[in-house]
């Protein structure tokens with residue numbers, strides 16, 4: 047932001063743009079209760095927005111309350127998670143629901159400090175739930191997109207703690223929810239990781255980076271193991287889908303289903319590691335030579 051421009055003008059510019067042009071996402075048209083916000087934020091951790099919009103209603107129809115989710119068998123939750131990927135989240139969300147029922151009488155806490163003590167809830171998700179479910183005004187919500195946009199706006203690379211502090215100071219009074227939603231849209235639509243669209247950006251007059259070569263200010267991407275050109279998460283998803291479909295299956299049958307020809311020693315090794323990882327994450331059970339969803 048240029049020093050001569052006030053923070054109020056910046057707020058007005060972004061909030062007005064958001065009111066007119068923000069993305070009409072499902073949960074903005076029909077904001078849910080705190081449980082629904084929690085479920086959607088866990089889904090959004092690692093699944094694209096469009097896919098969450100498609101699969102969230104189905105999941106909520108099957109598990110309409112935190113009590114319903116907590117009471118369901120884990121295998122059922124994993125089945126209904128299919129299509130969202132990163133299935134470990136299904137188990138963590140289920141454990142989270144059980145803890146909320148047992149420790150909080152089924153009421154989702156609004157305090158980010160309490161939320162981060164629940165399974166599967168990191169600092170970002172806790173902040174998002176506190177803000178979007180409870181309208182907290184003092185909690186900055188900073189995901190990768192928002193971090194990138196803020197740092198470009200300020201033309202500074204900031205350590206996480208300082209970035210959070212700056213983000214908190216920037217929250218406009220009484221408009222935290224809209225502000226964060228607007229920042230998310232800004233990051234997704236204009237302030238993209240590569241080739242940001244500065245010429246069309248509603249904040250170009252305030253941005254210290256606009257029109258200049260924008261450096262990559264976001265944190266580095268984490269590498270994911272691949273096998274035969276396919277990321278591990280997709281292999282895990284395939285394997286779980288298979289088990290969910292047939293009920294129980296042997297390792298040999300899995301190998302026959304996943305690989306076209308008789309598996310090579312390398313493919314067998316990969317498969318064994320895949321199964322071991324899923325068992326470790328509590329998503330699969332291995333009993334007397336059979337693989338099945340947790341009972």
Ligand code: SF4
Nearest residue numbers: 236237244247253256
């Ligand atoms: S002007 Fe460019 S760098 Fe600045 S916030 Fe907008 S898109 Fe990002």
